[in-house]
Amino acid sequence: MNALDPVNSHGCGGGCSCSGSADTAEPELPLMEAPFEARPDDWTPPHVNGVALCDEQEVLDAPALRQRACTELLRQAAIAKDLLPADDPAPHRGATSEAAADAIERLLDTALELPEPMDAAGRRHYAAHAGRYAIGEKVRARHVLFAVTPGVDVQQLRQRAEACLLDVRNTTPQEQAAGDRFAAAAKSTSNCPSGAQGGDLGWLTAQDCAPEFARELFGQAEVGVLPRLVHSRFGLHVVEVLERAAGTTPPYEQVRATVLATLRQQSFATALSQYLQLLAGQAQMHGVELEGAETPLVQ
Template identity: 65%
Template sequence: MTLEPFDAGPTAQPVASCVARVNGVALHAEAQTLSAQELRQRACSELLRQAAIQAGLLDAKDAAPEDGVLSEAASQAIDAWLGRELELPEPSEQACRRHHAAHAARYCTGQRARLRHVLFGVTPGVDVVALRQRAEACLLDVRCHDGTAQGGAGDRFERAARDLSNCPSGADGGALGWLTPADCAPEFAREIFGHVEVGVLPRLVHSRFGLHVVEVLAREGGEPQPFESVRGAVAVALRQQAYVTALRQCLQVLAGRARLEGVDLDAAQTPLVR
């Protein structure tokens, strides 16, 4: 991946110490106070938006987002840019078999799962497009930090739930405890129990309550499944691991080349991805 220093263009604003900025582009209004979690999310989204502009995938006149909500064109351009820049090798048969052997318990046909989630609730009058963009930004952030020790000071998922979730469980870091299919709305249960994934799901889960960012912490019950019957799920898990690593490194490179003010991101001064 080749990146040149950013030119933020006409959207750049005069420096003010009370406003966090990426290459001069304000992440929030001067009087607005954001949590560290939301500020990082906005910074990562802005880094990606600027990268898409630099790559010619997004019009340079695309307005810097207000309230952290990207334009539809920016969201599509970022998806296209990530699809082009992130190199995700297809997991080999040998790697899949090693992963299955080391994590066989994950691939039982489970009927009980321990979950936590961040709910972006759909309420009357809510802007669904903006809501989805906020949910996708949250998913991007927690996937980028998937694997952080649960319950520790660095637990990004727990902080996201506390800061952003519209569910009372947010006060407990999004924890839902152990659930069976009967405990859930049918459409939610299909997404959770129709798969064998463990970890942050790589997609938003839709339910009658809204959009959920979901992490499956553990599964119990059911019978162990032979490798041949879960090979697809194993490959998905390895692709997700590769995506998390590549995305984290990509954001580190972008942050290392950007001028950041008022926001703390891990920055790499040398490229970690091609």
């Protein structure tokens, strides 16, 4: 698997222009630049072993800096292992060379110990998460999208989304009878074209949604406004489940390959996180903190 592949599926579901495939990776929020402010005279760029992670004109949020730091740690580790020439150019605004991307993949192939999941572990995982593997399950939902766009203040965006979530969850029956507050919020606030229809996404299957969206909607019993924001690479979503149509849960033997692939992915994510923490502990780093962080490189 390619730890550096770009993400290309979307955050919401089939009734929206942001529909995507559930077969793609599970990213976190988009990594966007924060509003630019003038640098102080003594400003020093965040760096890993002296290699700058951004230039003076960039102001990145913490997730973006962590992603660049993780990539740079792996690039330098590939050089140390003679998998990449020492004169490989430093990334420009986060973009590595093609040779560096290939070398990082070869590095991970040798550095990460990934035990093959046993069938017993697969059965335990399936028993605990059988709803994730249901076939034919459908959900009718609507959402309000707070999009992350270049220059947006992510913290302010989150505060707006949380205020919207609190507002639509605390609607009294009398207020609901007087008007559909969720639909009004979607029409006035949502950055998704579905806002014109009150945020309605119609009936969705897991295949209609990006993984991070499907994970929150399917294999669960919740109906109503979800008590949490749903994260996608496009931003933050306030989501209401209007109806559910139960699917059928196939026997373990029928989905065994999918279950074991899920366990392999989890093993890869854990091993990569541990390896990056080891590299970070050996590096001279400034302006970025990785310890305990879930790296966005985990795909």
